[in-house]
Amino acid sequence: IEVPTKRTLNDQGQMIVPCAFARTGTLQYKAATLGLQDRAADEMVSVFRDESEVFAEDSMASFRSAPVTIGHPVNDAGEKVSVNASNSKELQVGSLEGVPTRDEDTLVGDLIIARQDAIDTIESGTVELSAGYTCNLVMNDQGEIFQRNIRANHIAIVDKGRAGSM
Numbered sequence: 001i002e003v004p005t006k007r008t009l010n011d012q013g014q015m016i017v018p019c020a021f022a023r024t025g026t027l028q029y030k031a032a033t034l035g036l037q038d039r040a041a042d043e044m045v046s047v048f049r050d051e052s053e054v055f056a057e058d059s060m061a062s063f064r065s066a067p068v069t070i071g072h073p074v075n076d077a078g079e080k081v082s083v084n085a086s087n088s089k090e091l092q093v094g095s096l097e098g099v100p101t102r103d104e105d106t107l108v109g110d111l112i113i114a115r116q117d118a119i120d121t122i123e124s125g126t127v128e129l130s131a132g133y134t135c136n137l138v139m140n141d142q143g144e145i146f147q148r149n150i151r152a153n154h155i156a157i158v159d160k161g162r163a164g165s166m
Contacts, residue, residue: 014094015122016097016112017112017122020106020107021109021130021131022162024049027046027048028044028046030042034137045145047147048146049146050147053135060102062152063131063155065098067083068113068157069156070121071156072130072132083153083154091154093115094118097109107131111155128160131154133152135148135150135151
């Protein structure tokens with residue numbers, strides 16, 4: 001069986017999208033995104049995502065069949081919302097097929113996009129991804145911040161994702 005390297009449509013009209021959606025390294029976040037109340041909301045903060053955390057068996061397993069969303073879900077007040085059984089019908093447009101694998105410094109897999117609005121979003125050029133997850137932030141003695149215990153919630157189709165446009 002040959003694995004597709006480009007997005008394709010299956011017989012049911014679903015889009016199959018090979019993707020990379022998370023990576024290791026030092027990433028930039030706004031302090032508000034991290035919930036850091038002791039810093040200005042728009043201050044950019046470097047956070048290190050170590051390969052031992054990204055590729056930990058339990059972290060990767062948490063992405064098994066992760067729901068796919070258009071953008072990161074928020075409620076009417078603009079607060080982040082987790083995808084769960086009570087809101088997935090509204091928010092979920094597809095899913096990751098199975099458990100992701102490692103490709104150098106990234107998590108990769110295939111997305112199955114099942115809703116037409118999401119297919120239209122991708123075909124109109126919104127092709128980057130951002131993993132939605134929880135983690136523990138740990139600061140070392142030098143003031144560097146590390147992500148630990150990464151646990152998936154969703155994978156969002158976004159204009160600009162930290163994993164890039166792959």
